[in-house]
Amino acid sequence: MPLREKLERGVPERGPGGFAGELLAFAEDLREEGVAVGTSEILDAFRVLEHVPWSDQRDFKEGIAATLAKSPEDRRVFELVFDRFFFRAAEAEAARQRITEGGQAPGASDINLDTLRQQIAAALRDGSEAALRDLARLAIAAFGQGQGSGVLGVDVQRIRRALGLRAEAQPDLPEGDPRREGTPRDQLRRFEQFLRRELERALIERTASLPPKRPLNELDRALPSGPIQDLAAVHRVVAQLKRRLATQGHEPRGRKRHAHVDVRRTMRASLETGGVPITLKYRPQRPRRPEIFVLCDVSTSVTSASTFFLSVLHALHDAFRKLRSFVFIERISEVTEVFERERDFRAASEAISKDAGVADISGYTDYGRVWEEFLSLIEDELHPRATVIVLGDARTNGRPPRDDVFAAITARAGRTFWLNPEPRLYWNYGDSVIAAYERHCVAFECWRTDQLEEFVKVLSEGGRATGAG
Amino acid sequence: MAPTEPTSVTDVAAGLEGVGYLPGESTALVSFLATKLGKPVLVEGPAGVGKTELAKALARFLERPLVRLQCYEGLDEAKALYEWNYRKQLLRIQTESDGTGWQDVQEDIFGEEFLLQRPLMTAIASAEPVVLLVDEIDKTDQEFEAMLLELLSDFQISIPELGRIEARTQPVVLLTSNNTRELTEALKRRCLYLWLDYPELEHELQIVRLHSPDLDEQVARKLVEVIHRIRELDLKKPPSIAESIDWARTLMLLGATDIDQDTFTKTMSVILKHRTDLDTVASRVGVMLDPAADAA
Numbered sequence: 001m002p003l004r005e006k007l008e009r010g011v012p013e014r015g016p017g018g019f020a021g022e023l024l025a026f027a028e029d030l031r032e033e034g035v036a037v038g039t040s041e042i043l044d045a046f047r048v049l050e051h052v053p054w055s056d057q058r059d060f061k062e063g064i065a066a067t068l069a070k071s072p073e074d075r076r077v078f079e080l081v082f083d084r085f086f087f088r089a090a091e092a093e094a095a096r097q098r099i100t101e102g103g104q105a106p107g108a109s110d111i112n113l114d115t116l117r118q119q120i121a122a123a124l125r126d127g128s129e130a131a132l133r134d135l136a137r138l139a140i141a142a143f144g145q146g147q148g149s150g151v152l153g154v155d156v157q158r159i160r161r162a163l164g165l166r167a168e169a170q171p172d173l174p175e176g177d178p179r180r181e182g183t184p185r186d187q188l189r190r191f192e193q194f195l196r197r198e199l200e201r202a203l204i205e206r207t208a209s210l211p212p213k214r215p216l217n218e219l220d221r222a223l224p225s226g227p228i229q230d231l232a233a234v235h236r237v238v239a240q241l242k243r244r245l246a247t248q249g250h251e252p253r254g255r256k257r258h259a260h261v262d263v264r265r266t267m268r269a270s271l272e273t274g275g276v277p278i279t280l281k282y283r284p285q286r287p288r289r290p291e292i293f294v295l296c297d298v299s300t301s302v303t304s305a306s307t308f309f310l311s312v313l314h315a316l317h318d319a320f321r322k323l324r325s326f327v328f329i330e331r332i333s334e335v336t337e338v339f340e341r342e343r344d345f346r347a348a349s350e351a352i353s354k355d356a357g358v359a360d361i362s363g364y365t366d367y368g369r370v371w372e373e374f375l376s377l378i379e380d381e382l383h384p385r386a387t388v389i390v391l392g393d394a395r396t397n398g399r400p401p402r403d404d405v406f407a408a409i410t411a412r413a414g415r416t417f418w419l420n421p422e423p424r425l426y427w428n429y430g431d432s433v434i435a436a437y438e439r440h441c442v443a444f445e446c447w448r449t450d451q452l453e454e455f456v457k458v459l460s461e462g463g464r465a466t467g468a469g
Numbered sequence: 470m471a472p473t474e475p476t477s478v479t480d481v482a483a484g485l486e487g488v489g490y491l492p493g494e495s496t497a498l499v500s501f502l503a504t505k506l507g508k509p510v511l512v513e514g515p516a517g518v519g520k521t522e523l524a525k526a527l528a529r530f531l532e533r534p535l536v537r538l539q540c541y542e543g544l545d546e547a548k549a550l551y552e553w554n555y556r557k558q559l560l561r562i563q564t565e566s567d568g569t570g571w572q573d574v575q576e577d578i579f580g581e582e583f584l585l586q587r588p589l590m591t592a593i594a595s596a597e598p599v600v601l602l603v604d605e606i607d608k609t610d611q612e613f614e615a616m617l618l619e620l621l622s623d624f625q626i627s628i629p630e631l632g633r634i635e636a637r638t639q640p641v642v643l644l645t646s647n648n649t650r651e652l653t654e655a656l657k658r659r660c661l662y663l664w665l666d667y668p669e670l671e672h673e674l675q676i677v678r679l680h681s682p683d684l685d686e687q688v689a690r691k692l693v694e695v696i697h698r699i700r701e702l703d704l705k706k707p708p709s710i711a712e713s714i715d716w717a718r719t720l721m722l723l724g725a726t727d728i729d730q731d732t733f734t735k736t737m738s739v740i741l742k743h744r745t746d747l748d749t750v751a752s753r754v755g756v757m758l759d760p761a762a763d764a765a
Contacts, residue, residue: 038658051505062495070662271555
């Protein structure tokens with residue numbers, strides 16, 4: 001019996017353990033998507049289910065969400081995985097028991113395509129879930145039958161195009177058509193999700209096998225965000241960095257030579273010994289704070305990366321003894337004050353682009369000239385305990401790299417780091433001369449926040465002097 | 470007094486509503502679970518969505534006293550847990566300096582009499598069950614969080630001189646956080662998680678109506694709609710629920726029958742607390758209160 005064979009091959013048997021097994025499998029799915037679910041949390045979920053009726057989907061979902069997803073980001077992933085998991089579980093069970101939908105889907109000829117197009121656009125605007133689901137099925141019946149490409153994503157896009165749904169306004173459509181103003185992107189995405197889901201359902205029913213699950217992509221996973229939240233994300237990264245720097249073990253300066261006795265705490269402790277100060281309490285040691293010079297390329301190719309980086313450094317100001325920042329394109333200019341005055345990221349980048357006066361004629365970076373200017377400006381202040389950080393893509397636009405001057409800088413400074421906002425893959429291609437500079441310093445690729453964090457960690461560890469110094 | 474014991478989620482929802490707090494779907498559920506499982510609840514969300522208010526409402530509903538610990542940077546054990554009243558101890562040592570042996574004095578000065586109870590200790594040692602609110606836990610440092618762990622998992626405190634003090638009753642614990650920093654995994658693992666966000670339009674309308682029932686329904690609806698529009702703007706501090714309620718009260722006192730351009734400009738300082746926000750809103754929201762736009 002071919003059907004049975006197919007069924008046994010396509011749909012996995014239910015795992016052991018009944019309901020408990022399903023919940024464990026769900027937790028495993030969450031872990032695969034990067035939500036840290038501990039054993040104790042799974043146990044909590046089971047305890048919750050003792051008190052919550054399983055038959056109520058909302059209570060069930062909220063209950064286990066309270067124990068398994070513990071941040072807004074995790075919660076978002078939880079919603080997606082929850083839908084995917086229980087959709088697949090239900091479909092697999094239906095396939096196992098061979099339940100198919102009664103009745104025939106209406107053929108393409110029964111549907112008025114123009115009415116359908118308008119109905120869908122109207123339902124999207126009003127945001128009614130149930131109507132959308134039904135309309136998605138109709139749309140598949142009308143446009144998707146018979147010529148399925150076998151790739152769900154391709155089919156989804158084909159149907160969307162056939163429906164004439166676009167994000168941008170379509171002024172040539174008649175007055176009163178809901179698509180005239182254009183459909184907001186998030187609504188389009190939602191409808192595409194319905195289409196995908198219904199196509200998937202049909203596929204499972206047709207082939208009686210469960211396709212491999214699709215991992216969440218970055219777009220799904222991201223919280224719906226605007227520019228405000230992007231800034232908030234920056235602040236959060238900075239706050240975390242600050243916290244981590246504060247809690248990491250710092251190398252104590254000069255052994256215990258400069259320990260000061262904390263009189264108040266010593267007196268307090270002396271009570272245990274009847275007022276006689278036997279144990280001395282010391283003030284905590286101050287952590288080592290490096291002195292930092294930052295040079296940032298602000299030419300158009302890297303400008304957003306560098307202003308972001310500068311603002312991060314200045315947010316971390318407390319962690320450093322002295323921090324001076326310079327921006328450069330063809331010439332160099334000090335902007336330390338701008339950042340001390342302006343804590344707002346956007347205002348700071350505006351001030352820099354207006355007042356710094358670093359562009360000369362061409363607007364292309366001239367590294368050679370920058371090194372010379374920097375060296376003459378700072379030569380006397382560089383010393384072996386200073387750290388120099390350069391942020392730039394090392395693209396010289398064909399001008400001489402003058403790595404000999406750069407070597408002179410690194411020789412005077414204790415440590416020199418280079419942060420390149422390009423992925424390592426592109427280094428030394430075209431006019432990038434990072435290899436010439438990398439001989440004298442330590443170069444990092446830095447285009448994601450976690451890489452930045454990694455770097456700040458290295459920086460604050462006050463590690464050994466590197467490079468030619 | 471006999472504290473209330475809820476038996477179902479609807480119980481909690483109705484009870485909270487009875488004391489003037491309209492819970493969202495998950496709020497009632499998680500509160501119910503907190504009373505049943507005896508696990509602390511970590512409540513996160515933007516400022517002013519009723520995190521602290523939830524704890525107060527729970528205390529009223531469960532008829533338990535509320536013990537509140539306000540966190541701030543630099544909060545330490547001595548201020549959160551307990552401290553020896555060392556002035557009193559010194560006096561004791563001095564008055565009895567002659568004739569008593571060390572043993573006696575030591576037993577004396579490390580008794581409960583010389584112990585200053587701080588909020589966490591009060592909550593643990595209380596004879597009747599309490600609601601413990603640890604407010605704005607994200608303001609403290611990680612060392613303090615670590616100390617809270619012992620308390621939250623076992624509900625006990627170790628005092629070296631006195632031994633272990635265990636909770637006599639199971640407190641309901643709420644921790645609130647404005648999400649200004651990531652809390653440690655260890656702490657999160659021990660808590661149930663509740664994310665409170667700005668409520669839906671209808672829900673907020675109910676809340677406003679509950680707090681100022683005399684305000685005209687039409688005005689209240691318009692008020693909530695305006696607030697929701699304002700929250701969509703890029704503001705330093707978007708108006709919270711507390712500010713919607715304040716605004717409703719202001720309008721009621723002024724006897725406003727409609728929110729027009731004029732009333733709005735006069736009263737918008739109630740909902741906006743930053744100079745720049747006032748400017749942004751004045752230029753953006755003014756248009757939508759225009760009578761012409763209203764008629765369209």
